[in-house]
Amino acid sequence: MKTSYVIIGFVSIALLQLTMSARIIWKQERVLVTGTAYKFKTAPIDPVDPFRGNYITLRFDENTFFIKNHKYKRGDKVRLSLKQDSEGFAMVTAIGKEDQPVTHDYIWATVSYVTEDFIRYDIPFNRFYMEEGKAKEAEIAYRDTHRLCPLEKVYALVYVREETAVLKDVYIKDIPIKEYVLQERASRIK
Known part of the structure; x- marks a missing residue:
């Protein structure tokens, strides 16, 4: 029993x-x-940032919202309303708290720095996990593309639906980063 x-x-x-x-x-x-696909422009990472496991660290261009007379403080959870620009890149059009009405797709972020004139925030999808054999090369390609070719498009493709955001891929020169790494490997072998 x-x-x-x-x-x-x-x-x-x-x-x-x-x-x-x-x-x-x-x-x-x-x-x-x-969900709706948004491209988030990335920014270069600190070249001395150590590689931490099987992912690459992402930093985003769009991480500041200019606003006066706000009552936000470091550590606050904020809702970022999103729109796409003409090239499909994400633009933050408004920042708000949970009790404010939603008019667009949005994601949640955490306030990391505050002044009288602007708020800097951290976007939660700042790691892109990859196979162990490609992750280090991908981080190097990501960093070098930002450093050596600053006009090239490097972005994260993120799908947003309701309040959920899913990082699908990272692109360098409009090529998925996994394929880009394989192409770089092949060009070094030749």
Whole structure:
């Protein structure tokens, strides 16, 4: 009798874990299929920033909002209303708190620095995970492209739906970074 309770409990917990994992995956996939794609321009990273695991560190050009007479402080969660410019790049059109009405797609960010005239914020999708064998090369390509070719487009493609944002890929010269790394490898071999 006791064994059957243990088995039922184990199966229930396993099903609960599978259900929760499936729900998270489904939500992200739904955003990728039905969300709006925004390109976030990236900025160069500090060349001495150490490589931390199997991802590249992203820094974004769009990280400041100019606003006077605000009541934001460091650490506040803020909602960034988004629009696309003529090339599809993300522009922050408004900044607000949870209780303010939403008129556009938006993402959540954290206020990192405040002055009288502007707010600097951190966008939550600042890491792009990759296969271990390509991540270091990708970070070097990302950094070098910003340093050596500052006019080249380097951006993160992010899908936004409701309040969920999913980082799909990072592009260098309009090529997905994984493919770009492979092309760079092939050109060094020749």
